[in-house]
Amino acid sequence: MSSGSRxxxxxxxxxxxxxxxxxQVIGQPLGRVKLSRFKSGEHYCLYExxxxxxxxxxxxxxxxxxxxxxxxxxxxxDAAKRASARTINLVLPYYGYSRQERKAAPREPISAKLVAxxxxxxxxxRVITIDLHAAAIQGFFNIPVDHLTALDLISDYVRKKNIPxxxxxSPDAGRATTAERLANIxxxxxxxxxxxxxxxxxxxxxxIIGDVEGRTPIIIEDLIDTGTTIVNVVEGLKEKGAEDVYIxxxxxxxxxxxxxxxxxxxxxxxxxxxxxxxxxxxxxxFKVLSVAPLxxxxxxxxxxxxxxxxxxxxxxx
Numbered sequence: 001m002s003s004g005s006r007x008x009x010x011x012x013x014x015x016x017x018x019x020x021x022x023x024q025v026i027g028q029p030l031g032r033v034k035l036s037r038f039k040s041g042e043h044y045c046l047y048e049x050x051x052x053x054x055x056x057x058x059x060x061x062x063x064x065x066x067x068x069x070x071x072x073x074x075x076x077x078d079a080a081k082r083a084s085a086r087t088i089n090l091v092l093p094y095y096g097y098s099r100q101e102r103k104a105a106p107r108e109p110i111s112a113k114l115v116a117x118x119x120x121x122x123x124x125x126r127v128i129t130i131d132l133h134a135a136a137i138q139g140f141f142n143i144p145v146d147h148l149t150a151l152d153l154i155s156d157y158v159r160k161k162n163i164p165x166x167x168x169x170s171p172d173a174g175r176a177t178t179a180e181r182l183a184n185i186x187x188x189x190x191x192x193x194x195x196x197x198x199x200x201x202x203x204x205x206x207x208i209i210g211d212v213e214g215r216t217p218i219i220i221e222d223l224i225d226t227g228t229t230i231v232n233v234v235e236g237l238k239e240k241g242a243e244d245v246y247i248x249x250x251x252x253x254x255x256x257x258x259x260x261x262x263x264x265x266x267x268x269x270x271x272x273x274x275x276x277x278x279x280x281x282x283x284x285x286f287k288v289l290s291v292a293p294l295x296x297x298x299x300x301x302x303x304x305x306x307x308x309x310x311x312x313x314x315x316x317x
Contacts, residue, residue: 006055007026008056009026010076022059024292031047031056033047045079047079050083055085055086056088057090064255078123089128090124093251094253099133101134116141126146130295132147148298148311155186161246168189169191170190175222179192186218189211218247223252238266245268246267249270249271250275253276270286270287273290
């Protein structure tokens with residue numbers, strides 16, 4: 001059996017279009033799998049082709065409804081394990097629960113670690129993911145984690161736009177390293193916002209470090225959830241005399257009315273990837289870049305051998 005015939009890619013229900021695009025780049029069709037629900041709401045999975053001694057890749061992103069997609073993935077892992085798959089590799093473009101990677105208050109869970117433990121216990125052999133909210137989450141797993149980044153994809157797109165007088169803005173201290181890397185790639189100055197969080201999904205901008213007056217800010221984030229924080233950052237930059245803003249993020253979580261909230265007169269463009277599917281009727285302000293080639297190349301390296309770092313033009317995460 002050749003390595004090509006051992007490779008099987010299956011799509012969960014969270015982002016089937018991305019899975020299809022990955023399979024097209026690799027040059028083989030998606031595997032056949034039946035995913036359904038019982039009347040009680042329980043998930044059901046049936047692989048409709050043999051996967052014995054195959055390297056199985058399950059493409060599932062943790063988008064809304066995240067808990068449904070998480071349990072569906074667990075059922076897919078268990079079915080693959082019981083069908084004697086050679087290896088079970090999870091392609092998780094967006095790793096959910098990643099913002100709960102530490103205890104910020106007493107008696108809180110570390111849910112990102114819990115998810116890692118459950119996936120491993122279920123039978124996963126490897127995880128491929130993109131731009132974790134905290135890189136240390138890789139250490140929560142006792143199996144290999146290939147941590148990719150969309151920074152090359154985003155920076156190449158931004159460079160081609162030839163944005164005049166740019167300044168790279170980190171919306172908080174946690175994104176400072178990524179923003180600094182993008183600033184070096186684009187040979188642009190760097191600024192950082194200082195904010196506090198009174199509640200979940202709420203942020204108040206308290207300070208801006210750096211001179212943004214007369215410049216075009218490019219905000220870099222790992223994810224956008226409700227959009228409230230980003231809009232606060234945009235309005236804070238405008239108050240300091242900045243031009244209209246470009247926003248770049250890997251994961252468009254877009255909870256609630258985020259799409260409408262980001263359709264803001266002071267936002268020139270929102271650049272995201274297809275790590276999470278967004279509605280086709282999004283406005284012209286939104287640009288979606290595909291991570292399918294990046295994930296396809298990573299899968300090829302996992303199966304055939306090679307270095308994941310070769311995928312990064314400007315260095316890994």
